[in-house]
Amino acid sequence: MTPMKKVLLSISSLSLFLQGQAQNGLDPVDILKPLSDQWTTYSGDYSGKRYSALAQINQTTVKNLGLAWVTRVTAGTGPSGSAPGGGGGRGGGASAPIIVGGLGTGDLNTGGARFSGSILQVNGILYLSSPDNAWAVDARDGTILWHFYWKTRGGTHTGNRGLGMWHNNLYLETHDDMLVCLDATTGREKWHKEIASFDQQYFSSMAPIVVGNHVLVGTGNDLDAPGFLQSFDPETGDRQWIHYTVPMNAGDPGVDTWASLDAARHGGAQVWIPGSYDPETHLYIFGTGNPTPAYTTGRGEGDNLYTCALVAVNVDTGKMAWYYQTSPHDTHDWDSTETPILVDAPFHGAMRKLVLTATRNGYFFTLDRVSGEHLVTGKFGLVNNWASGLDSQGRPKRDPGKDATVPGSLVNGDVTNYPPPAYSPDTGFFYVPENNSLRISYLIDDDPRGSMGLGGTMGGGGLSFGSALIALDYKTGKVAWRHMLSGGSSGLLTTAGKLLFGGDGSGNVVAYDPASGKPIWHSRIGSVGNAPETYMLDGHQYLLAVGDDQLFAFVLH
């Protein structure tokens, strides 16, 4: 049989097989369930806790956790590793069909697969993405079922954060600003819609978040453009609303926190990491990115709303209910986009509906998520020196001396970043990766008009004080324990099995005791992607982790 015929045959038999499998896809009401058997949205559920109810793998059994399968995933149009065993092609597995879309010529997609997003698990199938690529993988044995490849027109190729799902539709954002809707069964494209202007140098990488009949979509931009969150119709891809994260018109609230309307309209506050959703209040709560120009003057002396803020919008209207700025007038390119975590927990003797967030500037916040009322600010990071205390609203007060200066200022690097935090109701701790470093920050463009984008600065003289995995107490904001690591931590997962999973920056995926940070189990799989995940199939709890460009699934033996 010619290779071509073989491929065609395997496509048709595969899609027959798949039609029987994923009949109904994902009903959006299933995303409302607390994280357990499936992984239905970026954080596994809407709360952002990354706390799974699964407890088959627990402190006692975890020692028996071993490999179920491993699959190498290859981006672009190269060979698709479909056979288990690292994609070596042993065992005669047919290649997965590659479905090609996109408006580019195909000469711009370079580099291997990079997994810095979440992986969905619905009805026994994993759905994952890398910039310009998406795959469906059998969650039981690691077989690649289809591979969608988008020929990009270009754009700043940051990591892609994952897919969203609504019934049998999957949604992928591309770095050339399309929202692509795929048929989850076949990987074929249903439609694509432009969600931001590629000419204006937006690039899109957020994992779309499905809430009811809304597909929430964010974008990125480094060239002084306004940020926004948008909602699209899941079937047609028509836009339902757009919420700008900076003032866009004269008289808009917050415009007086900028040098001018022109400055506000170029002020950034991009939305590039998913937020969390509270079904009771219909509030979608997310963090916004840094202001632009990022390091220099040019935005006035005000707070620069709504950059580096936690923002709550009504998901039906796109209207803002409240905001709280976690880094007023940021001058260090420290986005506050980190995924917030929604918990119902005791606070000063009463149950409260809370939202918790640890932001890139090394501060932790507990707020009331219904009103936005500030309750607690904590500080983390071993050498966190950029601010001089807190203001009356509990916000860190930037020390202007620690801005980038011409002769250089000695200032800490970002203390955490997008890799997702986790929260365990068993311990009441909020877990987050912590980076500890100092560097000299130089201003290299002292133009009084300010620089543009992330320009005008240069770093040097860096010293690392090590990375850590830390547990924060939401009631006090204090660090309950700190486990030093030799590399940088990945994002995290906690479970009812009283385990905390994460990468240790040295190539291990590790299970820790969430009460103390003591390592209990590990496997050396390579650089651990975004965050480990877990799911349950046929009575077996799986641990899923990315190691470099491979997927590793573990089960109990």
Added chain:
Amino acid sequence: MNIRKLIAASACAMTIVAAQTPPPANPQNGRGARGGGRGPNFPQQTRPLAAPEVLARGKALYGVHCSACHGGDLRGGDQGGPNLLRSMLALGDQHGELIGPVILGSRQDKGMPAFNLLATDTTALAEYIHSVLALVGRQGSPPGGEGGANLKILVGNAEAGKAFFDGKCASCHSISGDLKGIATKFPEPRTLQNTWVSGGAGRGRGGRGGGEDPSAKPTTVTVTLGDGRKVEGRLVRIDDFDVSLIQSNGVRQTIAREGDAPKVEVHDPNAAHKALVPTLSDKDMHDVTAYLATNK
């Protein structure tokens, strides 16, 4: 940024990490940056430029009519014209269809005067604006980004720096000994400052990325085994579960760890600077740099 980069960055801890750091790129200020993730490859950087005579005409017209308000470099001027290099309108324009009407007077109520120009001239102006937009660097940095060479880094007081050095550095260094001629070795003041603050070892280069100097003193490790035997060597890798080292005879060894057993002592040649630097004020730092700069 992806985890791999996160590790690299935290290991050398000197990279200014961008909002969403793209994969490694060649520092690229010119145009024609093709290739995924290699510097900007948005339409402004990849579209063909207009013919040289059109650009020359546009540049001349810009100088005469526009630069007073929008700045000679297009980044905005004293007389209220906004920065055109981040203009949503200019970025969205193809060949003057959006820019042209503004030049002809559609924004007069907002302070942008009307110009009585021919269509060929407004097109030439638009094409010229695009040719400058093409020079916008990675992550929105303005054209000619590697600037700052003329800025005065040495602002410290060399005498105060000497006093600080005698008190805090002289226990390990001598200005006439190991640090003799340090300012000749590192004539560029930023590099000099980066080098002494970070303790050298190639950490002084600054800018984005930049690894450690292979000639740098290695981190070593001593492992005391259960039977009291000591294994020593250059540290390759350490985590909660293993420590790998290369012994003086070139043999690599990996030893399993379980909690505190066996005893592992890591000797970081840079420990002294890691202890000192968090206590430095920016003024101390500038003073010491000014002092070292006199040591040619």
